Amino acid sequence: MQNFASAAIAPPPPPESSASPHRRHRRLSPLLRRAAGAVRIALTSVDWKRPSTSNPPVASRDAERPCCSPLAPRRRRGLPQNRTPSINYPLTFSPSLAALSAFVSLRLRWAHIPVIIMMGLTGNGKLVTSTVGKSTNIRWHDCPIGQDGRQKLLNQKGCVVWITGLSGSGKSTLACALSHGLHSRGHLTYVLDGDNLRHGLNRDLCFKAEDRAENIRRVGEVAKLFADAGLICIACLISPFRSDRNACRSLLPNSFIEVFLNIPLEVCEARDPKGLYKLARTGKIKGFTGIDDPYEPPSDCEIVIQCKAGDCPSPKSMADQVISYLEVNGFLQY
Ligand SMILES: Nc1ncnc2c1ncn2[C@@H]1O[C@H](COP(=O)(O)OS(=O)(=O)O)[C@@H](OP(=O)(O)O)[C@H]1O
Ligand SMILES: Nc1ncnc2c1ncn2[C@@H]1O[C@H](COP(=O)(O)OP(=O)(O)O)[C@@H](O)[C@H]1O
Known part of the structure; x- marks a missing residue:
């Protein structure tokens, strides 16, 4: 009994x-x-x-x-x-x-x-x-060395920086600049890039809404493991649906930092480094975010990065904005 x-x-x-x-x-x-x-x-x-x-x-x-x-x-x-x-x-x-x-x-x-x-x-x-x-x-099995011990070793607090935004908004650029900036300050980071993960872990998923949801769910769980490992995990995915992002947030109370790259569609489309917007506009790609698939901007996130008077911040200044948030909120020490 x-x-x-x-x-x-x-x-x-x-x-x-x-x-x-x-x-x-x-x-x-x-x-x-x-x-x-x-x-x-x-x-x-x-x-x-x-x-x-x-x-x-x-x-x-x-x-x-x-x-x-x-x-x-x-x-x-x-x-x-x-x-x-x-x-x-x-x-x-x-x-x-x-x-x-x-x-x-x-x-x-x-x-x-x-x-x-x-x-x-x-x-x-x-x-x-x-x-x-x-x-x-x-049954859950605990080990004697836990997150606390790992964080002490690394002198930082494990967390997830979740970068969301349209294709071409600069998510990967920010993720790499942030990783570089933190690394040069002696912090251990790991980047989970949506595009890259679709080459392996998520190769079975496409871009219909339920596959995007599963994509985000899996990355949220992996990010949670990295945060538990004590790392500053930087996840950069379009993650177009608010409910999917919020589900990841709920996995990581106190340590989920959502960064919205609020770059106008016209700017992203003008950048179009992979030529995908052009293909989407001519109907060669269906269900492309921002063109014929929705993007739901965060209503309540920790950091918003945007262009001012048509000028977008440089990758370094975007990274600095996030680093100063991490510093002020105590993630860069233990
Ligand atoms: N239909 C459609 N819509 C949006 N994006 C598309 C699509 N098809 C392919 N791609 C390419 O896939 C990259 C986005 O992958 P993500 O895993 O971040 O997408 S999602 O979060 O599941 O929505 C995205 O990469 P980024 O440009 O780096 O965002 C695109 O290069
Ligand atoms: N802050 C920025 N200012 C100017 N160009 C940028 C900036 N961030 C990214 N880019 C350029 O925009 C394009 C898309 O950036 P990328 O990081 O690949 O976006 P995403 O990962 O959101 O698709 C790239 O050519 C990149 O060099």
């Missing part, structure tokens, strides 16, 4: 020794109570997500039981068409037994919560395993 009596899921703690003032992810209250009141959950963000083929079981479950909740009609009202509410958040699982802690990422959908929380102790004190997404019988 499982004993959840001492198990509590609490909101994620701030990263060790980082009382970063830039913290801004949304918290929802009050705490939900589950498992006969023994498990507490704090939500950290809510997104409106397009249905994703990458998550068919949830989507089909929704489709099969469209009105199985009396709350459904009320909750549906006001939903953007074609969107499914999804709540994404990281949780820290910390039972009162100090030896046990786990980090679980959960997704709640709809009024029904297909979230399975099964960590606890059996009657004889043995750990039970969990089901997360499609993975059954799994």
Whole structure:
């Protein structure tokens, strides 16, 4: 029999020794109570997500039981068409037994919560395993050297600088200039460039909305690992949809820095280093961001970079703007 009596899921703690003032992810209250009141959950963000083929079981479950909740009609009202509410958040699982802690990422959908929380102790004190997404019988395993130790070693705080903007806005240029600037100050960085990742990890994805969502989800998870490794991870992807970017933000409370390269389409199109805008304008590429596919600018991000009076900042000055943000917010020391 499982004993959840001492198990509590609490909101994620701030990263060790980082009382970063830039913290801004949304918290929802009050705490939900589950498992006969023994498990507490704090939500950290809510997104409106397009249905994703990458998550068919949830989507089909929704489709099969469209009105199985009396709350459904009320909750549906006001939903953007074609969107499914999804709540994404990281949780820290910390039972009162100090030896046990786990980090679980959960997704709640709809009024029904297909979230399975099964960590606890059996009657004889043995750990039970969990089901997360499609993975059954799994268990988190911690190592004695953690993020704290790695950050101390590197004298920096692991974080993700997420650069979003149109094709040709200068994302890769900024990522490289930033990486160079931080490297020359003695900081360890790693660049995750959308274009490059599509040569390997994401080679199976195309540019339809659900593939872009899966692209961003995967890169968000990889970026989270790099941040956990203590690195300053610089992700530069068009990432055109707000909900996808916000889902990544919710994976990294306190350490997700969104940089919007707010460069006008005309400027990007005039640059057109790969000739893709020209192909898109002549209909040879379909679904090109900014031409016949949407780009949703961030409404609330940490850094905006833009041109003034037609003059765009140089790569170095864009990088300096980000570096000074990292400095002021305590990421460049431990
Ligand atoms: N249809 C369409 N729309 C936008 N971009 C396209 C498209 N087809 C190919 N490309 C090239 O792919 C690069 C963007 O890849 P990303 O992984 O960053 O895109 S996304 O975040 O999944 O939207 C992008 O690179 P950048 O120019 O560096 O942004 C393009 O070179
Ligand atoms: N700040 C800048 N000022 C002028 N040109 C730039 C700037 N940033 C990038 N560029 C140029 O714009 C083009 C697109 O830059 P790139 O970094 O490849 O954009 P993205 O990765 O967003 O597609 C390149 O030719 C690059 O040299």
